[in-house]
Amino acid sequence: MARTVGERLALKSSRRFYLAPPGGGGIHPRPESAGRHADEFMEAPKLPVERKTLDQREQMNELQRIRHSAAHILATAVLRIWPEALLDIGPPTDDGFYYDFDLKGHRFSTDDFTRIEEEMKKVVKENQVFEKSVKTRDEAKAYFEGKGQSFKVERLADIPEGEAISFYQNGEFVDLCAGPHVLRTGNVKAFKLLRVAAAYYRGNEKNPQLQRIYGTAFKNKEELEQWLKQQEEAKRRDHRKIGKEMGLFAFDDDVGPGLPLWLPRGGVLVEELEKLAKETEFEAGYVRVRTPHIVKEKMYQLSGHLPYYAESMFPPMELKESPDDAHPTRYYLKPMNCPGHHKIFAAEPRSYRDLPLRLAEYGSCYRYEQSGELMGLMRVRSLQMNDAHIYCTPEQFAEEFRSVNEMYLKYFKLFGFEKYLMRFSTHDPSKLGQKFVDEPELWKKTEDMVRQVLVDSKINFVEVANEAAFYGPKIDVQVWSVAGREFTIATNQVDFAVPKRFGLTYKTRENEAATPLCIHRAPLGTHERFIGFLIEHYAGNFPLWLAPDQVRVLTIGDEPSLVEYARGIAEELRHHHVRVELDPGTDKINGKILRAEESKVHTMLVIGGREKDAGAVALRVHGKGNLGVKPRAEVIADILASIAERRAG
RNA sequence: GCCAAUGUAGCUCAGUGGCAGAGCAACGGUUUCGUAAACCGUAGGUCAUCGGUUCGACCCCGAUCAUUGGCUCCA
Structure with a gap:
């Protein structure tokens, strides 16, 4: 993640098409679809991947070299176990590396990881030197053709005329590679295989699917451990997990994929x-308008969505004048x-x-996103913009x-x-x-x-x-x-x-x-x-103005006059439209606090006999602990001010 | 859409080819308490769905659905 913007951008691939209707030959503008704009509210165009120059490659930092070398070590190990595997490429990525293989007889699974990692460790222990050599185009071609490595033969064609065609060899493993690498396999001291995935050759879905193994590598075990810990931490912040724990949203099979239900919180x-x-x-100076959720087909012909955008729209509903109406009126979401x-x-x-x-509108839109693209709240089929x-x-x-x-x-x-x-x-x-x-x-x-x-x-x-x-x-x-x-x-x-x-x-x-x-x-x-992003940004610990549960009044015991005092506070807050609840039960105060903290209630007002007698409250803020006893009026005024000002805390 | 993994109570998760399990939550009691868990009890399940193998399937096999990780897509 320490990658600079420039590096990050350089890694992105580009597959945009504004043009090129199917079979359409020449380049011409897409129909002026108004929808195009809207969608870019949702999705990033990917940036063009440009072939790195050798100079740029030389600037690979140590970590990237380690990861690049780890990819070679992975390929070395895989070839030892499955000599028939065909190789594609194995670059470093933002947080690790991968290598793409074509292997007909076996599907990689995480069950293979121990075995592959063991073999990789052997390669590291052998401390092989990464040796560079240069071949002519014909030699390189002959070499890979001889080995039946068809992807490599195709990849050779990507190398511009005049650029050296270099190979790196460690032990018995030889790969077409512009480098650079670490000096020896022994320099790759900490690595871990993470997952298997499919990836189309050259990222094109018309090409065969390769099996990709992802892994990561670090300078030492400590950094690897730390990274793995951070990944665990990230999982705890995942909006899907927090959304379930806090009761923010839900999905239901009967409602449909990508169609979130917003729960009260x-x-x-x-x-x-x-x-x-x-x-x-x-x-x-905006003015608010409202537009219908369904619109006649004609409108999207005018806007240019049809037919080009049709597959990303829910199919139309048809209104027939009579059962055998040959020209029904079509409406689209x-x-x-x-x-x-x-x-x-x-x-x-x-x-x-x-x-x-x-003209402003929090408009509800519906898009038929591909099933494999849905992801929690981040990518959905019903959305409000x-x-x-x-x-x-x-x-x-x-x-x-x-x-x-x-x-x-x-x-x-x-x-x-x-x-x-x-x-x-x-x-x-x-x-x-x-x-x-x-x-x-x-x-x-x-x-x-x-x-x-x-x-x-x-x-x-x-x-x-x-x-x-x-x-x-x-x-x-x-x-x-x-x-x-x-x-x-x-x-x-x-x-x-x-x-x-x-x-x-x-x-x-x-x-x-x-x-x-x-x-x-x-x-x-x-x-x-x-909101998906906000949940992760705050890890569910929202500032007071946003918090689904803003205030909870907790009584120590359920003695009637105590509960009455607490209820008065809650009612005063509710009168000012604060989202407040009263917890007047007989549970121990520790238990009440635990539940309030677990559900991320922002402010807890603890009320015991002492507070009641003093006209005070004991203030506790989620994540900050007990902040002491304060006058009731002061605390209420501060809560209201914090909400009105949308304070950060 | 493609490849793979996963799917057991509201939640988090055990489990076995031979009666379906725990903790939390829920519900009913008891407890009257000072800043992250008082105690007892009750209830909760077509083990995602459908089909197959088997004397017998939550378990093995297949299909479907959903989720997850990638790939593709992203007007």
Whole structure:
């Protein structure tokens, strides 16, 4: 995880297609699907993998070399046990390494790990030297053809003419490899195999599936142990685990995969986020709209979703005028909100005086994500987006974009996000009119403006050419789940193409029709993913304003006057809309505290005879322990202030 | 969608080709207590679903569903 942004980006692979309809030959823009924007609220485009130069490879740090060498040692061991295995590649990764094999007669399973690791240990103990040699292209080809290593033969073709074709050998194992490695196998002192997985050859699903073995390696056993411990820690923060423990959300087979049920405590998180967004957006001059969940097929033909996006949409429902109606009207569940908002723009005549028009909606969308892609709350099929579309004139554009960006930063500060990456995606001028809409001046102008906004805000960002949406540049905010997966949590996109497709116009001061520019933005992404991320970010220990259980009043015993005093406190808090419960039972105070701590109740007010007599409460805060006896009024005032100010603690 | 692993009480998990188990939670009592577990009892299960093998299947086999780990996808 210590990888720099640049390194991380370089590892990502790219398989985007804006273009290339099936069998369509030439490159031309995808239909201007409004939906495209919305989806990028959800998903990160992957970044292009560029073949590393030999210079870059030389800069591999020690840990990466260890891991790269560990991959070779793994392959050495596997070939000793299964000599018929075909080899693909075995690079270091962010937190370890893998090696891809094609092995017909055997499916790797974790049961094989002990055996493979034993063999790897032998290789390490043999302390073989990693010896580099150079072959000509023909020699290399002949060598691998002789061994039947067909993947290696194909990989040879990737090496540019003029670049040396190098091999590394340790013991009996020889691999096509640009290096670098550690000096000897004995330098790989701490490693562990982690999991097996399938991986398509060259990442293309049309290619054969290889068996991939993942592992990790460190400089020494201590660092390995520490990393394994951290992985355990991460598992405890997993939003799926905490969500179950805290009763935040649930899935049910009868409801369907990827369709979360928000339980009352999770519903609190939803409500609080919406409250935050509505206040923030109101202050920023947004107006709220609402659009239906189902929309006629015609709309998605106009937006361009059909037919290209159809497979990511739930299949349509058909309305027949009569049982044998040959032309039923089809309705689709909306996969995004943009088309509806465009129609709201179009619903009334617009003047330049109406702009900027900022239409906001926490819209419910449905997407038929592939079954294998679903992941807790992070990737779902029903989602609610913190969506808005800002329609404005070119003159207003920079200011609007800037204030959207500020809204992001305000949110991130509020939640204390530190580890995120803003990725600025721009166009490639050579692909204007193909991958990108042919508006060279608008591209340049808006990209310069976006870049300036980012520079002015002094936040870290990376700029990635050729990754913009076809209709304009954009900023994606990338975060990482505790499990290490990367997600787009928020997005801010410029659109100077789709409003035209919808025929949206406003009257200028000169009384001419002009097409507005549009900004698609979702700083809080979707409830599902954002809350999933928040759960992990806070490890379920939410600040008071967000905490599903804000306050619990615990009595020491159930003596009636004591319970009465405690109930009065709870009622006063509830009157101020604090989520408070009373625990008046006969359980021992230790037991009550244990249960409150376990369910992550933020503030516990312990009430015994002494507190009652003094008009006080004993304050205890989750994770902070007993904070002592304080006057009742003071504690209540502080609770209310903390909630109103959305304090961090 | 593809490959693999997993699926036992609300939760966390034991278990065996021959009557289905524990702790916590729930429920009923007893206990009247000072900052992370007082005690006793009760109830809770089509062992994911469907089919097969077997005298007998939670266990072995197959299919399906779901989850998880990857791959692919991500408009």
